[in-house]
Amino acid sequence: MASRKILSVLIAAGLGCILLFAQEHSSSAFYEVRPDSDAGTSVHAQQMLRQGRETFRFDTFGDEAFWGNTLKLHQAIEGAKLGGVGPGLSPAAALGLGLKVDVDALPKSLIAQLKAGKVNLSDPAVTVALLQLNAVIGVTGKFDHRGKLQTVGIQCALCHSTVDDALTPGIGHRLDGWANRDLDIGSIVALAPNLQPLADLLSTDQATVRKVLHAWGPGKFDAELELDGKAFRPDGKTAAVLIPPAFGLAGVNLHTWTGWGSVTYWNAFVANLEMHGKGNFYDPRLDDAGQFPVAAKAGFGHTTNTTDLITPTLAALHLYQLDIAAPAPPRKSFNEEAAERGKEIFSGEGKCSSCHVPPLYTEPGWNMHTGEEVCVDDFQANRAPDKRYRTTPLNGLWTHTKGGFYHDGRFPTLMAVVNHYDACFRLGLGSREKLDLVEFLKSLPEGKHEDDSAY
Numbered sequence: 001m002a003s004r005k006i007l008s009v010l011i012a013a014g015l016g017c018i019l020l021f022a023q024e025h026s027s028s029a030f031y032e033v034r035p036d037s038d039a040g041t042s043v044h045a046q047q048m049l050r051q052g053r054e055t056f057r058f059d060t061f062g063d064e065a066f067w068g069n070t071l072k073l074h075q076a077i078e079g080a081k082l083g084g085v086g087p088g089l090s091p092a093a094a095l096g097l098g099l100k101v102d103v104d105a106l107p108k109s110l111i112a113q114l115k116a117g118k119v120n121l122s123d124p125a126v127t128v129a130l131l132q133l134n135a136v137i138g139v140t141g142k143f144d145h146r147g148k149l150q151t152v153g154i155q156c157a158l159c160h161s162t163v164d165d166a167l168t169p170g171i172g173h174r175l176d177g178w179a180n181r182d183l184d185i186g187s188i189v190a191l192a193p194n195l196q197p198l199a200d201l202l203s204t205d206q207a208t209v210r211k212v213l214h215a216w217g218p219g220k221f222d223a224e225l226e227l228d229g230k231a232f233r234p235d236g237k238t239a240a241v242l243i244p245p246a247f248g249l250a251g252v253n254l255h256t257w258t259g260w261g262s263v264t265y266w267n268a269f270v271a272n273l274e275m276h277g278k279g280n281f282y283d284p285r286l287d288d289a290g291q292f293p294v295a296a297k298a299g300f301g302h303t304t305n306t307t308d309l310i311t312p313t314l315a316a317l318h319l320y321q322l323d324i325a326a327p328a329p330p331r332k333s334f335n336e337e338a339a340e341r342g343k344e345i346f347s348g349e350g351k352c353s354s355c356h357v358p359p360l361y362t363e364p365g366w367n368m369h370t371g372e373e374v375c376v377d378d379f380q381a382n383r384a385p386d387k388r389y390r391t392t393p394l395n396g397l398w399t400h401t402k403g404g405f406y407h408d409g410r411f412p413t414l415m416a417v418v419n420h421y422d423a424c425f426r427l428g429l430g431s432r433e434k435l436d437l438v439e440f441l442k443s444l445p446e447g448k449h450e451d452d453s454a455y
């Protein structure tokens with residue numbers, strides 16, 4: 001008996017040593033495979049994926065220096081009662097602005113209280129407590145040792161994640177890569193007490209900046225505003241565009257509605273110029289003062305920082321996004337027979353597959369078109385270097401029906417999109433064919449369903 005006990009103690013001690021050893025040595029030194037072998041590549045891919053996911057969810061790239069320290073957004077969140085300014089942002093108001101809460105970051109006791117309706121959702125102190133739990137998706141509060149909110153930063157997940165509403169609407173498990181079409185990012189930024197830096201950049205006043213931000217509305221953001229200063233389209237509507245999903249991007253050449261560049265190009269762009277993180281960014285296309293007066297003047301195409309918190313994250317962040325698959329639609333969310341017929345029309349009479357080439361549903365190669373080619377105006381295209389629209393990859397369309405379709409959501413439904421193409425290309429589709437085509441669009445990615453074991 002005694003010797004057995006000694007043996008198990010010895011085994012436990014040995015295991016402990018191995019674990020310690022594993023922790024102390026970076027895993028690249030620990031695995032017994034050559035880094036350039038097949039097994040080494042798999043281990044490397046797993047490491048990169050984990051690292052990229054961390055960055056996507058939690059990395060602010062030091063942007064709290066802008067959102068908190070400079071714009072003082074955290075003071076508007078806590079409100080005057082907690083030492084900030086104004087009424088504060090209650091959890092109910094935060095959820096109303098489309099912010100999402102990660103249920104997996106909440107302690108069990110709080111989940112129980114939420115379920116029982118015992119949490120005061122109109123108290124900004126609760127929002128601050130949620131920030132302290134790191135439970136507000138895409139927003140990170142930094143606290144001092146006394147638990148006082150010092151500043152706040154934002155992450156990629158703010159716009160490109162949502163939750164599955166598992167607990168209540170707005171509170172659930174993370175869905176990375178999904179476009180948050182509820183998020184009224186303009187109204188959130190407009191809460192910031194000090195918008196002077198943005199006003200200075202755009203050569204205007206704070207009241208005008210607030211007006212522009214409030215005009216964006218849910219699910220929209222304007223990444224080009226800080227480049228060209230164009231806040232409204234010629235028809236008077238906001239120049240902001242819909243937040244696209246950040247899944248199903250592998251194999252796609254150019255990204256964003258207007259094809260600014262690759263995934264990693266855009267990540268560097270957005271982390272430096274939009275999130276105001278600390279890094280380096282190079283794009284001499286932004287020196288064109290005719291097209292990008294604001295960016296050219298500010299020298300955005302030659303952004304340098306001695307502390308670079310962005311460039312070291314780009315490789316893993318790139319890989320992570322390429323790995324997020326477009327999610328499969330729930331099995332009963334579309335008519336399978338109609339979708340089968342719609343598939344034939346998509347590649348046949350509808351001529352859709354000449355641009356949306358399956359299974360990527362964008363062109364392999366240079367996936368760009370003028371507005372004229374798809375019968376729309378070129379206002380937004382002209383705000384990007386190539387002055388074209390990128391053929392949108394269509395997998396996972398069912399996840400972002402809110403806010404409409406095309407870059408600015410001008411078509412409220414998929415049927416409206418189909419009707420547009422029918423007129424644009426004089427397809428002469430019958431009403432039954434149009435319905436079939438819509439069912440096919442709802443079924444993408446093809447052949448995959450939520451309850452398939454692989455998903």
Ligand code: HEC
Pocket residue numbers: 154155156157158159160185220221222223224241242243244245246249254255256257258263266267270271275317321
């Ligand atoms: C404030 C909201 C917001 C934040 C934060 C944000 N994005 Fe985006 N993202 C957008 C919008 C809006 C677009 C479309 C831009 C356009 O076409 O003008 C976009 C486009 C993209 C695309 C192109 C998708 C496609 O279909 O081609 C990728 C990839 C992407 N973002 C990744 C990221 C990553 C990674 C981060 C963090 C470093 C990030 N975004 C931060 C709003 C945001």
Ligand code: HEC
Pocket residue numbers: 257346350351352353354355356368369373374376389390391392394404405406407408414417418421422437441
């Ligand atoms: C000439 C190339 C071309 C053809 C042909 C074409 N598309 Fe498109 N499609 C595009 C471009 C470019 C966009 C992006 C337009 C924008 O955002 O303003 C787009 C966008 C879309 C969108 C909106 C996606 C989103 O996320 O908002 C849908 C849906 C769509 N196309 C379906 C179709 C269908 C169905 C057909 C056939 C009837 C078709 N397309 C034919 C180029 C094409």
